[in-house]
Amino acid sequence: MNKATKLPTILVFDSGVGGLTVYHEIKQLLPNNHYFYCLDNAFFPYSEKTEQQIIDRTLLICRKLVEQYPIDLVVIACNTASTVVLPTLRQHLPSHISIVGTVPAIKPAAKISQTKHIGLLATKGTVKRAYTEALIKAYATDCQVEKIGTTELVELAENKLRGDSVDLGKLRNIIKPWIELKQLDTVIWGCTHFPLLENELKLCLPQVKYFVDSGKAVAKRVKFLLEEKAYPTTAEMNHNQQNLIFATAAIGNIFGFNNMMQRYGFSELKYLD
Template sequence: MPQASSPIGVFDSGVGGLSVLRALQAAMPHERFVYLADSAHAPYGERGDAYVAARTHAITQYLREQHGIKALVVACNTATAAAIHEVRSSHPTLPLVGLEPAIKPALAVTKTGHVGVIGTRGTLTSAKFGKLMASLAGEAHFVVQPCDGLAHAIERSVAQPVPAVEMTRNTAPPPPASTETGALCKRYISAMGAFGSATGQMDTLVLGCTHYIFVAHELRALVGPDVQFIETGEPVARQTRRVLETAGLLHHAEGPVSPQGGRCATDHIRLLTTGPVAMLQAAAKRWLGLPPQCCQSVQVP
């Protein structure tokens, strides 16, 4: 049986869920983590629900059997929408936390009452998302934009040089370069309408895919400095902590066991991928400051 010292499993279709892992580490520095990027089967957002559900079940079983996880964070909006209820039924004793676009937090901060939502087509056309939007009908004006190909482009961009302004919140970056991610961001943001703080403009943008925070600098250049970005990493980390506390599984050891300062102890964090390990290594270095030896390739049938 899992103990408080057992690791937390985290998985996504690719490297985007590293944004959630980063928030989890910050909220729970004593915990151990096993992250799995199912890059060989990405992008989930452009596949059918049955396929995504099958992968989600296979990965859940793998992480339980091979790594003895005490809880699972499904760090993928598409997998949450397609499979979380089935996984709860199949693994009733496993604490489980999923993701959904942060529509309710956006409602709490918008002043114009106009909110933009970007995500994968799989997420935004799911029954789960439809029910969420229906429950909030009339509370704001939503502009929902599927961003086909953007998550996959972000995956491919990890080996590119990191812009000096990346991931800063208060710096106005230069316009995006003519990169694949920049071109896709421009296409989809332009299709949504006017952003800003004036009446009738969208003053809030929900990043409905874990990958999108990694192009925040490009999105910021397109929507301007007054638009608030709402993403899911921190809320999910808080919910995971609450779930573990309720289950009596929160680790309370003195001194952080998660890697700090670019160090990696494989007993404390493991980064796994079903795809090319070089992509995960590049993403781990770029976004978490972790060395290549944290990463390894695995097969999950």
């Protein structure tokens, strides 16, 4: 199969399962491509790690996968990582591999907000990054921007996707500073895990009209880059390759995880050394 007819292989990477929200948007737009998903659960959560640790770890894992498999495009489906790792990946991975990051959707949130009072709900790392502050200064100077940085919410989302119920009391405690902010009409999901808690967050923040994330924008960027390289984005032939999911440590709650794999269309779980 030559390049003109080859369906591209896309690697979606995150510290946990939150990046599946981005993968879902890409797969909806490009359903016939070949997908790998990798979660670095041995190092989860990234929000508790230093910037250099995140850079080193992400490069190490992406290099391993790129050396073993013919990957055409890498999506870093993690805001915490994307705010620091993209230049390093573009420098050290083969030049033919496109790199797409996921960063807080501050620009569209500032545009859509009617009250100009918006909230950034993200990890501790993303909230304090200079990259994030630069986005706010560039696109949201006319807005009042509230910030909550949390690791607990990431863990609640991970557990929910594996089949556990969400503790609404704990969730409300995390977002307590926003509950009485009546003018807060827009919230940015600054972590790919948080759309997994959409229903629960809407219950806790009924005044918020808009919840904004980067998933659809990332999917459109992936489609654009593949078309630019002349890869087909729709299949005219059967594609027999299996979509695989990789982990860096043993997976707990196997029953729930297997259900999740089936739901997202993955045929096999593999472990990276």
